[in-house]
Amino acid sequence: MNKKLIDIYKDLPFPYQKSNELFWDDEYISKQMLKAHLDKTSNSASRNLKTIIKSTKWILSLNCRKQNPMVLDLGCGPGIYTEQFYNLGCKVTGVDFSKRSITYAKQVANQKGLNIDYLYQDYLTLSLKQVYDIITMIYCDYGVLNLEERKHILTMVYENLVEKGVFVFDVFTKANYLTFKNNVEVTYEEKGFWRNHPYVCIKRNHQYDNHIYLEQYLIVDDQDAQYYNIWNTSFSVEMILEELSQVGFIDVTIYADCTGKKYHKDSETICIVARKK
Known part of the structure; x- marks a missing residue:
């Protein structure tokens, strides 16, 4: 050893x-990770529940198709965001590569009678058969990926959004x-x-x-x-816009976080809303 x-x-x-x-x-x-995800007061694995509720309502307000939008959550974990989207009237699919998290999410959905589709899969190898109004990747997962993987994700997302559909994700900044x-x-x-x-x-x-x-x-x-x-990976606004433009996203709005706060130069995160033309 x-x-x-x-x-x-x-x-x-x-x-x-x-x-x-x-x-x-x-x-x-994975037990410790699930425990951290489910701590409603902590930001260690997911954001706290109050912020999640605020985020899902704000993200849904970005949707051009007002009734029963199709939502895909990449890296959904134990289904905290997906459940909120479902309760707001969305048709929801969640994807995660943690078997324990997906198993937990499915159990909760069955217990509560929630018709949410959960996939145990690496989103880097995901093959989608439908398009979505909203696709999310929240809590700075994007920056975990290398440049080639990020381009792959952006391409996959762009191809599987409806016209005027939005991709909402966040990243860390140098701050x-x-x-x-x-x-x-x-x-x-x-x-x-x-x-x-x-x-x-x-x-x-x-x-x-x-x-x-x-x-x-x-x-x-x-x-x-x-x-x-x-x-x-930490990003500047310019870095994000460049990566998005390479796959066709040119209608992009920047915020400070996934609740829609105004972005400023000292923001520790950037929330990106990229809309497919």
Whole structure:
């Protein structure tokens, strides 16, 4: 294990390098993620419920087709946004690559009698058979993707929107990373987010060129060492407009967040409403 630990830690991963384990489907970690999603007062995995309710109402107000719009939520998690959209009269599909989250979302929908379509699938390999009035990707998932993946998502979204349909998503800006520093922190946990037994967490932060940020968690227990790379990208308005224009989105409005607040230069996020002509 010592050699594995050295091999992992001796070099920085290349930009957007995948983790060696899919933590969102790990039996234990996925439980912690679901718990964080369902905390209605926290912004750790989803935004708090009050903000989600405000966001879904605002997003729906952007729709040109007023009755029963078709909504697709990419990265829907346990279905918090999808349920709100459904309650507002939408026909909703949610997609997520966490089996635990999708299973939970389906169970809740069945219990409440909600006719929501949930797909357990990676949205990067998604093949859609219908078009939508609104497509969402909320909580800055877009910046986790590399440039090629982002272009793929934008192309797929554009092709599967109705005329005048909208893609609503958000990203971090450089203002969100003003206090981000390249550093290493080592902690010991008897039990925590990453494991149900004692482990050491080596957290490594690193800022790359091209506005790319890494938070790497190297988890070492008495059996093994695993690393989890959490990537993000900060964007300017100009960067976003350029990427959107390359796939045909030219009708774009910028906000500070997904509740429709006015954008300003110190905003930590940008919410983008891209409308298909």
